[in-house]
Amino acid sequence: MSYLGKQGAIPKAGKVKRTRKRNERAEGVEAGTEHILQKDVDELLHNIGLEFIRIPDTMNSIVFGNSRIPPHVKAMISAFTKGKPDVTILLRDGRYICIELKTAVGKLSSGQKSFQKAVGDDNFYVCRNLDQVIKVLQKYGAIAK
Secondary structure: OEOOEHHHOOOEHHHOOOOOOOOHHHOOOOOOOHHHHHHHHHHHHHHHOOEEEEOOOOHHHHHHOOOOOOHHHHHHHHHHHOOOOOEEEEOOOOOEEEEEEOOOOOOOOHHHHHHHHHHOOOOEEEEOOHHHHHHHHHHOOOOEO
16 A cells, blocks of 8 residues: 555545544543543554654653663653654645644643744644544545545
8 A cells, every 4th residue: 555545545534443442421522531542643643544753651661661761861851852742743745733632631831832833833733632633634634524
């Protein structure tokens, strides 16, 4: 399958396969915890074939496994990831979208606000559920409406 999917087709929003169960008590408000929302977004982007970059909250364990991490290395990782969005989506036409995933009450940190200012409001979105992520992708034409 090519980068554009079968014969370059853009998937329709209604046809996006969602295999992960949605948090029913929070439907329309938030998709559970931020961690669950991150996994749902990863799955969505994988299913529609978009390339993306996500810096996980548990960067330390991914980079170094279960070994002990020296304090100076933890500080370097923290400095590198501070303020970066949860997901950067690379669109097929060369554009990108930065999405910060938050719960219903979550707020941007000062580092995230600085990053938003640096990339501009047109490329930075705060999404609180999977439906908001889908709407952003539709706005950019990554998913057909």
